[in-house]
Amino acid sequence: MRPRMPLLAGLAALAFSSTAFAQNNQRDAVTTISASEEARVDEILQAFAADYRNDPMAIDANFGIKLGDAWWTVAVERKETATPRGRLVDHAFGPHSVALTRGMPITPTWYFEIADLDVLELIAAGKVNAGTAAMQSFGSDKVGVETRDMPGFTSNSGDEADLYLALSHFFTKGKPEVTRFGRDTSLETHGAQATALHMMKGFRILYFSIGPEEVVNDDPRLEFGQMPNLFVVTSGQGTLYSDDGPVQLEQGTSVFVAQFVKHKIVNTGTEPLEGVLVLYGDNSDFAFGTSYPSYLQDLNAFHRTYPFAKPKPKAE
Numbered sequence: 499m500r501p502r503m504p505l506l507a508g509l510a511a512l513a514f515s516s517t518a519f520a521q522n523n524q525r526d527a528v529t530t531i532s533a534s535e536e537a538r539v540d541e542i543l544q545a546f547a548a549d550y551r552n553d554p555m556a557i558d559a560n561f562g563i564k565l566g567d568a569w570w571t572v573a574v575e576r577k578e579t580a581t582p583r584g585r586l587v588d589h590a591f592g593p594h595s596v597a598l599t600r601g602m603p604i605t606p607t608w609y610f611e612i613a614d615l616d617v618l619e620l621i622a623a624g625k626v627n628a629g630t631a632a633m634q635s636f637g638s639d640k641v642g643v644e645t646r647d648m649p650g651f652t653s654n655s656g657d658e659a660d661l662y663l664a665l666s667h668f669f670t671k672g673k674p675e676v677t678r679f680g681r682d683t684s685l686e687t688h689g690a691q692a693t694a695l696h697m698m699k700g701f702r703i704l705y706f707s708i709g710p711e712e713v714v715n716d717d718p719r720l721e722f723g724q725m726p727n728l729f730v731v732t733s734g735q736g737t738l739y740s741d742d743g744p745v746q747l748e749q750g751t752s753v754f755v756a757q758f759v760k761h762k763i764v765n766t767g768t769e770p771l772e773g774v775l776v777l778y779g780d781n782s783d784f785a786f787g788t789s790y791p792s793y794l795q796d797l798n799a800f801h802r803t804y805p806f807a808k809p810k811p812k813a814e
Contacts, residue, residue, distance in 0.1 A: 531566035535615050539565050540600065542622045546669055547572065547598040554591040555667040559660050562602060562609030562648065565618065569602040572668070606651035608661055610643055617642040621669050627677055628669035629694030629702075630685055655783055659699035666697045679705040681770060689714040689763075692775070700779055708736065708763060708771040715762035725779030725790045727755045729763075734771030738763050747771065757790045 531539070543563060550556055556576050563570040575595040581588045603609070610628075612618050620626045620642075631642035645661055647653050653661070667675070677695055684691035684705065689712040693705040706729075708714055729738070729752065736747040740761045745753055747763070755761050765771040779790050788796075 529566040529614065531568055531615070535566075536568050539568065539615060539618060540570070542618055543570055543598055545622070546671070547596045549671045550574070550668050551594050551596045552592040552673070553594070553667055553670075554673070555663060556591070556594045556596070557660060557663050559664055560603065560605065561607050561661070561664060563612065564609055565612045565614065569600070571597075571599050571601060571603045572664075573597045573599075603648065606648040608645065608647050608651065608653045608657055610665070611646055613640075613642045613644075624676070624678060625683060626685075627694060628665050629697045630692070632665060633685055633692065633694060655699070655780075658780070658782070662697045662699050662702075666694075681707045681709075689716060695774070702777040704775045704777070706773060706775050708734070708765045710765050710768055710770070713762060713764050722758050722760045724781050724784035725757050725777065727761075728776040728778070729753045729755070729773060730776070731771065731773040733773070734765065734769050735767035736763055736765045736771040757784070 556574055558576050559572070559574045561572050563572060573596075577592055577594050579590045581590070617631060621628050621631060626642075628643050632645060633641065643665070645665070677693065679693035679695065681691045684693045684707065689708060691707040691709075695703045695705055697703075706714075729747070731747045731749060731751045731753075733749050734747075738745040738747055738753055738755075738761055740755070740759055747753070763771070779793070784790055784793070
């Protein structure tokens with residue numbers, strides 16, 4: 499089983515503000531759920547699966563979902579239809595084949611472990627999204643949605659890319675997908691609140707809010723990361739401290755902090771300092787070997803040969 503993935507660096511969550519979520523973070527033992535609870539979980543997951551059949555962001559995947567001692571298997575086969583339109587090609591997505599069945603996946607794979615039914619109810623009600631429930635500062639943090647490998651399976655970076663997309667889109671409903679954010683619906687962080695707005699491999703976008711006199715990244719372990727951060731300030735006032743000195747933050751300011759640049763943020767105003775944070779890459783990819791710029795060079799080389807202009811389908 500692989501270690502829990504640290505999904506965030508910098509602004510990263512430790513506990514959800516609701517009582518139910520905080521209690522879930524104290525549980526280590528596997529809980530036996532009742533027949534009525536299992537039926538309710540199945541009802542919620544079936545609703546997610548039904549909506550995912552028409553989700554434009556659905557991808558081919560086979561993964562598990564675990565809550566207590568109960569398992570479900572999700573198998574997805576994506577359907578896409580391409581239609582020429584002059585020089586362009588339009589694409590229609592779905593209905594996909596999405597099978598949700600009770601029981602552990604037959605072939606070992608990665609899976610989501612949900613802390614309990616209360617957490618799933620919060621996600622189903624749109625009060626918190628699965629990406630927010632999965633955020634961690636450190637691999638040892640206990641959260642509402644864990645990402646794990648089954649015994650006999652070791653996920654790689656490509657599997658994590660699939661996982662991010664499923665985390666962002668399987669546990670949602672509707673087109674477009676709506677995320678509510680604010681201080682009262684976010685996860686508490688090291689001096690801030692955060693909500694995951696969208697997650698995919700290489701890019702994670704979050705709302706952040708730092709209260710008056712609060713400090714972000716005051717813990718030395720969070721002063722810098724292996725990949726860049728982009729802070730876009732939409733309201734409030736504060737100061738970002740780095741090796742090059744202080745930077746004043748206010749509405750209309752954006753600050754790009756490159757990898758391995760130490761930084762912390764202090765709210766110097768009387769109102770919350772709020773905005774959007776874009777995280778590039780994953781600490782889990784760059785902690786043990788290649789650097790983020792080296793990865794970008796390899797990615798650029800891939801783009802030089804990738805056949806974006808595929809043969810156009812014949813018009814019917």
